Amino acid sequence: MEDVVVLGRETISAGRYSHAGENVLTDALSRPLRDLRISVTDRCNLRCSYCMPRDVYGKKFSFLPMNELLSFEEIHRLSRLFVGLGVRKIRLTGGEPMLRHRLERLIEKLALLEESAGRPIEIAMTTNGTLLASRAQALKDAGLSRLTVSLDALSETTFRRMTDSEISVGQVLEGIAAAQAAGLAPIKVNTVIRRGINEDEIIPLVSYFRNTGIILRVVEFMDVGTTNHWKLDEVVSSREIVARVDEVYSLAPFAANYQGEVARRWRFVDGAGEIGTISSVTQPFCGECTRLRLSTDGKLYGCLFAANGEDLRATLRESASDLALRQRISGIWLKREDRYSELRDALSSDKGERRKIEMSYIGG
Ligand code: SAM
Ligand code: SF4
Ligand code: SF4
Numbered sequence: 001m002e003d004v005v006v007l008g009r010e011t012i013s014a015g016r017y018s019h020a021g022e023n024v025l026t027d028a029l030s031r032p033l034r035d036l037r038i039s040v041t042d043r044c045n046l047r048c049s050y051c052m053p054r055d056v057y058g059k060k061f062s063f064l065p066m067n068e069l070l071s072f073e074e075i076h077r078l079s080r081l082f083v084g085l086g087v088r089k090i091r092l093t094g095g096e097p098m099l100r101h102r103l104e105r106l107i108e109k110l111a112l113l114e115e116s117a118g119r120p121i122e123i124a125m126t127t128n129g130t131l132l133a134s135r136a137q138a139l140k141d142a143g144l145s146r147l148t149v150s151l152d153a154l155s156e157t158t159f160r161r162m163t164d165s166e167i168s169v170g171q172v173l174e175g176i177a178a179a180q181a182a183g184l185a186p187i188k189v190n191t192v193i194r195r196g197i198n199e200d201e202i203i204p205l206v207s208y209f210r211n212t213g214i215i216l217r218v219v220e221f222m223d224v225g226t227t228n229h230w231k232l233d234e235v236v237s238s239r240e241i242v243a244r245v246d247e248v249y250s251l252a253p254f255a256a257n258y259q260g261e262v263a264r265r266w267r268f269v270d271g272a273g274e275i276g277t278i279s280s281v282t283q284p285f286c287g288e289c290t291r292l293r294l295s296t297d298g299k300l301y302g303c304l305f306a307a308n309g310e311d312l313r314a315t316l317r318e319s320a321s322d323l324a325l326r327q328r329i330s331g332i333w334l335k336r337e338d339r340y341s342e343l344r345d346a347l348s349s350d351k352g353e354r355r356k357i358e359m360s361y362i363g364g
Contacts, residue, residue, distance in 0.1 A: 025086050027302075027336035033086045034290035038075060040103065041095040042296045042360050046128050047164035048152070050192060050221060050228045052095075052360045054164055061227075068297045072106045074316050078294065081326050083113050085333070087292075089122040089146075095296065095360045098131040104142040111143025122146055126190070130167050132175025136182040148188045148217075149176050153201045154208060162198060176214065188215045188276070193236045206245050210272040217263050217276035223344070224304055225358040238277035242266060245275065262288065284341030292333065293362050300329070301362050303338030309357070 024032045042063050047054045052061055070078075079090055090110055097103060107123055114121040124146035125139070132139075132149070139147075151172050153159040159169045179187055191205055202218070209216045218241045223230035245251055245266075254265035254274055262285050263276035279285075293301040298313025310332050315325060340347070 025330055025333050027333050029287070029337055029339065031287070031290050031336075033082075033292065033333050035089045035091065035292070036079065036082045036087045037091045037093055037291060037293045038079070039094050039294065039296045039360070039362060040075070040092050040097045040100040040106070041069065043099050044094065044096040044128070044360060045099060045130060045165070046096070046167065048162060049164060050194065050230075051225075052358070053227055064297055070294075070296070070298045070313060070316075072102075072109065074298065074313070075106060075294075076109045077316070077322075078298075078312060078325070079110055080113055080116070081322060081329060082292070083117050083121055085326065085329060088120070089124060091124040091126060091146075093126040096128055096131070097125055098127050098135065104135070104138050107139065107142040107144050111145075124148065126150065127175075128163075129172040129175040133171070133178045136175065136178035136184060139179075140182040140184050144184060146186065146188075147179055147184045148190055149179070150190045150192075151176075151205070152191050152193070153198050154204045155201065158198050158201060180212075180214070185213070186215060187213075188217055190217050190219055190278075192219050192221050193241065194221050194234045195236050196234065199236060202241060202244055203248055206249065206275060209275075210249070210268060213273065215274055215276055217278055219278040220281040222280050222304075227358065232281075235281050237282040238264065238279040239282065241277055251275070280341055281344070284339075284344070286339035286342045289339075292329075295357070295362050300332055301357065302332065302336040303340050304359065304362065305340035306338060306357060306362075309362075 026032050044052055046052075047061075054061065079087075082090070090113075092103070092107070094100070100106070107125075110121075110123050122145045123143055125144055126148040127150070129149040129151065149172065151159075151169070152162050154169055156169055159172075160166065176187065176189065189205075189209060191201070193199060193202060205216055218238065220238060221230065221235050242251060249272070250269040251266040252269050254267040256265065263278050265274055265276050267274045289303075293304065294312070295301065295309055298311065298316065299309025300312050301309040310328070312325070312328070315328055320328075
């Protein structure tokens with residue numbers, strides 16, 4: 001029997017329209033629900049100043065008590081319901097997801113979802129790579145299908161300054177090599193460039209990952225959360241990145257892999273592979289945003305820049321039925337009209353600081 005979503009006095013069939021025989025749930029701006037990002041922990045062993053600075057206005061960054069985290073059973077149950085509503089990709093993130101005890105067990109359980117869905121479900125992870133070297137094979141064996149490693153510098157000094165830690169770049173590079181050896185592919189490396197801080201790392205990073213099959217993606221520095229003292233002057237636009245790389249290695253635009261891909265692809269004309277640029281600030285892509293984000297403590301957010309989430313953990317722990325949870329999630333998606341990046345300029349001229357959730361908690 002088809003589920004029915006009840007919104008106030010309105011009753012809407014959960015599948016809004018059918019595409020290639022599949023029901024697709026669309027939000028208020030006609031965007032289909034496709035991706036779920038899950039923050040499995042709000043803790044991290046690095047302290048990138050643009051994400052989780054060690055001191056926040058003189059206080060320590062505070063973390064959730066363990067009993068507030070969603071359990072693996074809760075994450076699995078919600079993921080199954082999301083898959084039933086059209087989600088095709090689940091990305092584990094955080095905080096540093098590899099700090100979550102026995103993460104491989106969760107991946108194993110999530111990887112089995114595609115059997116019940118009867119269609120491919122990608123299980124992806126974004127990690128800082130520091131704990132990858134000894135666990136890459138176990139992650140692959142558990143069923144991880146895609147891996148993104150974040151790395152903002154190759155110089156030890158810049159890396160340690162940006163991550164405010166004693167961990168070495170070598171540890172991350174070993175992790176990436178181990179992931180490649182384990183057959184995790186495609187591997188992507190995400191780099192956030194900040195003007196005056198790691199601009200000089202662009203060409204070394206591009207040079208390092210050319211000819212390796214690993215795709216470097218340069219991400220614009222975003223105004224997520226309220227602790228990173230974001231300034232527009234520190235954003236190096238994708239346009240500038242491409243121009244700088246093109247001076248050294250000729251680039252040509254490359255077709256997107258699929259409709260709605262957020263990264264723009266650029267291939268090296270000499271055949272050495274490709275890079276990507278993610279222009280969240282200068283060329284927002286909200287119109288293509290098919291994501292929901294589940295925070296460490298089970299709140300659901302329609303946007304990286306949202307102020308409030310919908311508390312699914314409370315509903316789960318009240319022994320709600322699958323039907324009730326599905327209706328709740330569908331109702332949230334049907335009403336979703338977030339497009340913060342497209343409205344950034346208008347919103348920033350509003351008086352007063354807008355409350356935004358921190359990225360480590362909501363999942364980057
Ligand atoms: N700890 C993992 C890692 O660093 O890959 C996963 C979580 S982290 C929040 C996910 C991604 O968000 C990282 O690639 C990081 O560079 C990115 N990120 C964090 N704060 C950001 C900001 N202010 N602007 C752009 N990207 C940011
Ligand atoms: Fe940790 Fe990732 Fe945030 Fe850096 S970006 S502090 S590695 S969660
Ligand atoms: Fe999606 Fe919000 Fe980012 Fe726009 S600003 S792309 S709606 S997460």
